[in-house]
Amino acid sequence: MVTETVENYLKAIHTLCGESPNGETGVARLAAMLGVTKGTATSMVKRLAGSRLVNAQRYGGVALTARGARAALDILRRHRIVETFLVQTLGLDWSVVHPEAERLEHAISPAVLAALDSHLGHPAIDPHGDPIPDAHGRMRVPGGEPLSTFPAGSRVRISRVTDQDAAFLSFVARHGLKPGAAATVAAVDPVAQSLSVQAPGHSPVTMALPAAAKLLCRLAGK
Numbered sequence: 162m163v164t165e166t167v168e169n170y171l172k173a174i175h176t177l178c179g180e181s182p183n184g185e186t187g188v189a190r191l192a193a194m195l196g197v198t199k200g201t202a203t204s205m206v207k208r209l210a211g212s213r214l215v216n217a218q219r220y221g222g223v224a225l226t227a228r229g230a231r232a233a234l235d236i237l238r239r240h241r242i243v244e245t246f247l248v249q250t251l252g253l254d255w256s257v258v259h260p261e262a263e264r265l266e267h268a269i270s271p272a273v274l275a276a277l278d279s280h281l282g283h284p285a286i287d288p289h290g291d292p293i294p295d296a297h298g299r300m301r302v303p304g305g306e307p308l309s310t311f312p313a314g315s316r317v318r319i320s321r322v323t324d325q326d327a328a329f330l331s332f333v334a335r336h337g338l339k340p341g342a343a344a345t346v347a348a349v350d351p352v353a354q355s356l357s358v359q360a361p362g363h364s365p366v367t368m369a370l371p372a373a374a375k376l377l378c379r380l381a382g383k
Contacts, residue, residue, distance in 0.1 A: 168236045169195065170205055171214060174225055175233035185222025231298055233308040238294040239266040239274055246277050248288045255288040286309035287331075290321030290340035290377070305377030306344070308358065309370040314381035315346045317378035324375040333376065337363040342374070343381055 163171075173194045177186035186306075192202035206223055209215040214229035225233055243262040247253045252339030253261070275296070278284075286300060287293055292300040305320040319342050322333060338344060347357040347365050356373055359365040 163232060166205070167209065168232070168267060169214075170202075171225065171229055171232045171233040172222060172236050172240070173382075174215060175230065175237065178224055181222075183222065185220060185224045185243065185288065191223065211247070234294040234300070236266060236300040238296075238298075241291055241293040242274060242277050242281065242284070243269065244289070245281055245284050245293070246320055249281060255334065256327040259290070261329075286321075286340070288340070289323075299343065303377070305379050307374035308344075308368075308376040308378050309373040310357065311346050311378065311380075313346050313349045313356075314363040316343065316381040318343050318381050319376055319378055321377040322375060323377065330370070336360060336366045338366075338376060339382060344378075347353070 170191070173191055174186060177190055177194060178184050179247075188202050188206060189199055191206070192199045195202065204216050206215060210217045210231065213226055214232060215223055215225055217223045240262045243265045244258045246254075247258040247261055248255050260325055277368055278296075283295070284293055286303060290303055292302050294300040303320040308317065308319075309316070317338050321340055322338075323332065324330070333339065338358070344360045344361050345360050347359050349356045354370045355367050356370065357365045357367045
């Protein structure tokens with residue numbers, strides 16, 4: 162039986178492998194993401210490998226097996242549909258729904274999940290722009306490049322916010338930089354490692370480049 166802890170590990174491995182150029186993650190990164198010791202993460206990875214949910218090489222990387230990937234996509238689907246329901250139907254602010262969905266995702270039944278998906282109109286993305294796997298595990302990953310890579314004068318459209326921190330989400334929402342919004346890169350200061358960006362109806366805001374990199378964007382009109 163897949164436990165809540167196992168689901169959390171599979172979801173974290175899926176995320177970290179997706180960020181890695183070689184499609185693998187190390188145990189240290191996994192432990193840091195989950196807030197556990199490296200020894201605890203190592204023990205769980207061995208357990209997951211024994212259940213054929215991950216492939217793990219000694220002193221090497223960790224990657225999901227096909228079985229593990231299906232399980233990870235299932236929990237991601239539950240998490241992101243719940244987030245969407247909490248925002249669109251219950252009216253919760255997008256900055257607070259991530260921890261709520263973390264709690265609810267493990268308890269929701271397939272029947273209730275299907276009903277929520279139908280009620281929401283089978284959304285392809287959640288409120289943060291993250292793709293929602295369909296019932297068969299398929300998903301379209303929104304395109305986009307970090308806002309920090311666009312030169313001054315670029316007109317962009319926000320497609321995804323990769324940081325789930327409540328304070329950061331409140332910050333970008335306050336300045337009109339939510340997924341789907343248009344914005345213009347007003348200036349880039351490579352010395353200060355910052356840029357200024359402005360959404361219609363809002364004042365320009367200066368962001369450090371590492372913060373701007375958390376906003377994935379496409380050129381407007383593309």
